[in-house]
Amino acid sequence: MNTAGHSEATAPRGLELTPFRGLRYDPDRVGSLAAVTSPPYDVVVRPDGLHHLQDADPHNIVRLILPQATTPDARNEQAADTLRRWLAEGVLTTDPEPGLYIYEQRDGNGMLQRGVIGALRVSDPAEGVVLPHEDVMPHVVADRAALMRATSANLEPLLLTYRGDDPAADTSRLVERTAQQPPLLATTTEDGFAHRLWSVTDPAEVARVQSDLARHQALIADGHHRWATYRRLRAEHPSPSPWDYGLVLLVDTARYPLRVRAIHRLLHHLPVPDALAALDGLLRVRHLDVSLPQALDALADAAREGNAFLLAGDGSFHLVDRPDPGLLARTVPADRPAAWRTLDATVLHAALLDHVWHIPGDSPARVAYIHDAAATVEKAERDRGTAVLMHPVREEVVRDLARQGVTMPRKSTSFGPKPASGLVLRALEF
Known part of the structure; x- marks a missing residue:
């Protein structure tokens, strides 16, 4: 040979x-x-x-x-x-x-x-x-x-x-x-x-x-x-x-x-009051009467402790965090690494979009993916939808998951x- x-x-x-x-x-x-x-x-x-x-x-x-x-x-x-x-x-x-x-x-x-x-x-x-x-x-x-x-x-x-x-x-x-x-x-x-x-x-x-x-x-x-x-x-x-x-x-x-940086979501046809009502008892919701930069700072602080999102579109901001462990156990696939299961994008798509709001994440008629936070909020207010603002993932988490052959949910990050x-x-x- x-x-x-x-x-x-x-x-x-x-x-x-x-x-x-x-x-x-x-x-x-x-x-x-x-x-x-x-x-x-x-x-x-x-x-x-x-x-x-x-x-x-x-x-x-x-x-x-x-x-x-x-x-x-x-x-x-x-x-x-x-x-x-x-x-x-x-x-x-x-x-x-x-x-x-x-x-x-x-x-x-x-x-x-x-x-x-x-x-x-x-x-x-x-x-x-x-x-x-x-x-x-x-x-x-x-x-x-x-x-x-x-x-x-x-x-x-x-x-x-x-x-x-x-x-x-x-x-x-x-x-x-x-x-x-x-x-x-x-x-x-x-x-x-x-x-x-x-x-x-x-x-x-x-x-x-x-x-x-x-x-x-x-x-x-x-x-x-x-x-x-x-x-x-x-x-x-x-x-x-x-x-x-x-x-x-x-x-x-x-x-x-x-x-x-993060990529944000604009949920068409879902007014903010309806989005918040569906989260009752499943996540902690706090109303923030602050500017966008201050709201993003609050999101960053909350993200250090666990999954957190910022909802907007009704003229104010709502900090959403501390998801119910039972909700996560029911909705997030258990056959992936812990680093994947705890990603904000994983929780958003698997728990909130799929099971709480019943919105298919791959439907352009229901979800838009926007890189700029201010533009996302502006469009949500104009269209009476819900902006979901995300906190960025650390680069080392992205690289480690990629080397394991594990892909993150779509539009999880924006490198630049x-x-x-x-x-x-x-x-x-x-």
Whole structure:
């Protein structure tokens, strides 16, 4: 038996990042680079943020990532037509050489993040190379897959993190060295973040990065639905093909720690009085006549002691904590690690949404997931629904569960800062 060949075939594979010819806006053809960028598709708060971005520039990337039409098929066809038109008009142009892209984000408060954008080999969960930490909603994966099929493009990178073990490693050195050079582009978006992008095309430098990253696994920080979409589309196309890879930003969190924030829930068609009445006897409820920042501080204090949520939508705040142990015993699955069973998102979905309020968490008609607390409260008050504000999970809890192969309830965390959409795209035909 050829033991050497067998060993090579079964050796674990790490991250396989490949260069690509980036598709980028021609700054001479758009009003400004800042005006054509957007937050990732799931962070744009519909409809306000969407309309604002559409009005900012006729070429804003939301016209591709969140096309507006009456049916899903019409939306995807519109995005594909828009992409073809922008390519034909030279609004978007393809870089002449394949490369990896170094990306930097910086705000005015001392936050700095740098990472590498490339096309990552789409791996199977059993390989343990890319670790998800959240469940996904099938309808969202189907929606993103249909859009990617129609456009034949990765329109925005998802965010992955890895833990570099050596600040002198090839990837770290290349990132820092490149960031001292003039960038391909630089812009500051209206949220105050400054963005810079460089291209690394030298084959020797690319090879050193690839060799370094091949020793690592990554955690999905943002983009679970897009990663699931990559996996679905890879399965649909015979390999080898461009669909074997997906666009990602890789950040070494040993060098650049990410922020972890909560994702809040907006419960449609459930007024706050009805939500509170259903909780009677099951959780402690305290009325707070304070501002939003003070209410979030109270939530943080309560979360140190156990599960806690902040309900809003009737003009005030209600701190909900200390769930009845009997309720948890009846509703939370017992076949998961204790760290999973005690997550706020687990208790919210398993106990409150499913059994107390009888709301399916994967129904967009009943539940919206919003990253901004103030926007969630505002929408709840306007729509006479209930905002459920969450406290963020610690990053070490997320990583530990992911390494155990345990996924958290959908939309449990929001890692950031997230890459701006519209700075570099990947067209699959190139």
